[in-house]
Amino acid sequence: THIRLVLFDMDSSDEEVEEDETEWKSSFVDPAPLSPSLHKTSGPTPAHKVILHLDLDCFYAQVEMIRNPTLRDVPLGIQQKNIIVTCNYVARQQGLTKLMFVTDAMEKCPQLVLVKGEDLTHYREMSYKVTELLMSYCPLVERLGFDENFMDITELVDRRLAQTPDSNNFSFKGHVYNHLWVGHQTAKRLQALGVVSIQDLQLFPLNELVREFGSPSAQRLKNLAAGVDDSPVTPTGAPQSLSDEDSFKKMSSTKDVLEKIQELLSSLVERMNKDGRQPQTFRLTIRRYSATNKWFSRESRQCPDPQPHRTEDHLCDDAVVQLVPLAMKLFQKMVDSNTTFHLTLINVCFSNLQTRGAAISGKGSITSFFTHSATSPRKTQVCSSSQTLHGFKWKQSSVVAVEDPLLQTADCSTARSDPDETNNAVTHQLPPNVDPEVFKLLPEDIQKELLSPAYVNSLPSTSTSPSAPAVVPDVPHMTKNKSPHSFTSSKNIEDFKEALNKSDLSDRETTERTSWKTGDRPSPWSSDCEFPGNVDPEVFSELPPDVQRELMSEWKQQKPVLKIPSSRKPGRSLTTKDRKAAGKGSQANSLLKYFKPS
DNA sequence: AAGCAATAG
DNA sequence: GGTTCTATTGCTT
Numbered sequence: 007t008h009i010r011l012v013l014f015d016m017d018s019s020d021e022e023v024e025e026d027e028t029e030w031k032s033s034f035v036d037p038a039p040l041s042p043s044l045h046k047t048s049g050p051t052p053a054h055k056v057i058l059h060l061d062l063d064c065f066y067a068q069v070e071m072i073r074n075p076t077l078r079d080v081p082l083g084i085q086q087k088n089i090i091v092t093c094n095y096v097a098r099q100q101g102l103t104k105l106m107f108v109t110d111a112m113e114k115c116p117q118l119v120l121v122k123g124e125d126l127t128h129y130r131e132m133s134y135k136v137t138e139l140l141m142s143y144c145p146l147v148e149r150l151g152f153d154e155n156f157m158d159i160t161e162l163v164d165r166r167l168a169q170t171p172d173s174n175n176f177s178f179k180g181h182v183y184n185h186l187w188v189g190h191q192t193a194k195r196l197q198a199l200g201v202v203s204i205q206d207l208q209l210f211p212l213n214e215l216v217r218e219f220g221s222p223s224a225q226r227l228k229n230l231a232a233g234v235d236d237s238p239v240t241p242t243g244a245p246q247s248l249s250d251e252d253s254f255k256k257m258s259s260t261k262d263v264l265e266k267i268q269e270l271l272s273s274l275v276e277r278m279n280k281d282g283r284q285p286q287t288f289r290l291t292i293r294r295y296s297a298t299n300k301w302f303s304r305e306s307r308q309c310p311d312p313q314p315h316r317t318e319d320h321l322c323d324d325a326v327v328q329l330v331p332l333a334m335k336l337f338q339k340m341v342d343s344n345t346t347f348h349l350t351l352i353n354v355c356f357s358n359l360q361t362r363g364a365a366i367s368g369k370g371s372i373t374s375f376f377t378h379s380a381t382s383p384r385k386t387q388v389c390s391s392s393q394t395l396h397g398f399k400w401k402q403s404s405v406v407a408v409e410d411p412l413l414q415t416a417d418c419s420t421a422r423s424d425p426d427e428t429n430n431a432v433t434h435q436l437p438p439n440v441d442p443e444v445f446k447l448l449p450e451d452i453q454k455e456l457l458s459p460a461y462v463n464s465l466p467s468t469s470t471s472p473s474a475p476a477v478v479p480d481v482p483h484m485t486k487n488k489s490p491h492s493f494t495s496s497k498n499i500e501d502f503k504e505a506l507n508k509s510d511l512s513d514r515e516t517t518e519r520t521s522w523k524t525g526d527r528p529s530p531w532s533s534d535c536e537f538p539g540n541v542d543p544e545v546f547s548e549l550p551p552d553v554q555r556e557l558m559s560e561w562k563q564q565k566p567v568l569k570i571p572s573s574r575k576p577g578r579s580l581t582t583k584d585r586k587a588a589g590k591g592s593q594a595n596s597l598l599k600y601f602k603p604s
Numbered sequence: 605a606a607g608c609a610a611t612a613g
Numbered sequence: 614g615g616t617t618c619t620a621t622t623g624c625t626t
Binding site: 192308310 | 605
């Protein structure tokens with residue numbers, strides 16, 4: 007409960023993450039008490055982390071209850087095909103459970119109200135809203151599925167403790183893992199070794215475990231059995247793939263397959279459009295009926311996505327038209343349409359999602375035209391909340407990207423490859439213009455001040471671009487000749503370069519007289535900004551819509567930044583999901599309270 | 605890079 | 614007896 011105090015006193019906004027009736031679970035890597043001091047003066051600081059695990063209960067049901075408040079008081083089930091995938095607590099009181107068949111459910115609870123939940127759009131959107139809300143407090147948020155988030159709040163806690171008199175007298179308790187946190191297959195292998203309980207695993211000789219699972223996995227199993235999990239919370243960022251699928255009892259004609267693919271692609275292409283990135287890979291997956299292996303075993307074929315650009319809305323249908331033959335080609339690689347076949351599922355997927363800029367600029371992205379240089383300051387708070395792309399706002403995401411996205415990337419990768427470097431937790435958040443080496447030499451209180459979100463948010467807003475409006479105007483229709491920067495049909499990136507690459511000089515002046523003042527924004531991180539600060543909204547608004555979309559997407563992606571796909575850590579098998587072990591069966595984390603009662 | 609298995613909610 | 618709709622990671626080729 008001390009953790010709750012620490013977290014929830016953070017600000018006084020009524021958009022509070024959670025309160026009374028909710029039971030929070032926190033897990034500690036290190037059973038040792040938290041050190042109240044953030045900055046070590048000498049010797050090694052004991053490793054400690056405070057990680058929140060937030061699990062939203064009956065998530066789909068809650069979303070539907072928000073959409074339609076009359077559903078709050080009735081037993082509600084979310085139906086996908088023949089099953090109730092989740093249900094609200096009223097329904098659970100009548101004995102309903104997850105993944106129950108509709109027929110059984112109706113028998114148990116004749117008054118059950120069903121809402122179709124096969125289309126995940128609303129769930130997906132609400133899911134990201136929750137993640138964004140959490141990220142407004144602290145960027146280290148890792149998603150697991152649509153309804154769970156892990157949040158590393160170590161720094162928030164440490165900072166709070168450092169500011170709290172008498173915090174020495176606080177005590178903390180860790181949560182002890184006590185559930186099944188291995189999957190089915192692994193459990194079977196363990197069982198074959200005679201390991202069925204946590205204690206079995208604790209007592210089982212490591213070397214025999216290594217023989218079965220290999221060294222890294224074995225070590226990890228052992229650690230988890232001891233309640234030790236030092237895996238970092240890795241910010242999830244934007245998804246790495248978008249897919250759409252449908253299952254059915256039987257599909258056996260090529261015509262039906264084609265129609266289904268068309269249907270799936272229509273919605274997937276639309277989603278891809280909103281995202282703004284360009285998929286480099288397209289994949290088709292099927293599941294065939296077979297008496298033995300009924301519901302597992304999917305087969306897939308994938309290929310490079312040849313489409314150059316189809317981000318314009320009116321090209322959406324074209325895109326589908328182009329992709330359907332491609333999909334059918336992949337389909338024929340798996341299924342001989344001369345023989346009979348029996349499919350029970352089709353999935354289409356875009357992956358290898360790239361921003362347009364990434365392919366063009368060696369520096370990494372088109373964003374480099376907006377960000378002046380690694381050491382330049384950025385304007386803050388130039389933004390409004392009215393900028394909505396396709397109805398899905400990622401409003402707070404870029405806020406937390408207090409640093410140049412490129413810099414952030416570098417810092418994150420450093421942190422990942424260097425897990426023992428305790429200072430990384432601190433330095434990865436350094437304000438721009440601050441050399442980490444120099445930073446370490448500064449007096450403690452100065453360091454603290456530099457790290458406070460208030461400071462970071464107050465960074466050189468000192469109007470380097472006086473003409474920039476305080477609010478982003480609504481994106482106008484493209485007016486060809488009116489504006490000083492008019493973009494015609496040519497979408498060459500060079501066209502944008504000049505217009506966007508504005509006054510470096512004035513910015514550099516600001517850089518040199520770096521102001522160390524502390525701002526007084528009441529709510530750290532939670533401003534309403536949507537662009538990186540140094541983007542001129544006027545110029546932005548004149549970009550072609552698809553380019554705007556891509557940029558938004560890119561910023562969205564790069565916010566606190568994210569997994570670096572290529573830099574895998576070797577030899578980690580059972581990964582961060584293991585953390586999930588803790589905290590099952592907590593009380594309702596009700597979303598409802600954030601919405602006006604009916 | 606492709607295909608797939610395992611795992612998760 | 615039936616087994617949804619995603620998404621990620623890692624192994625293998």
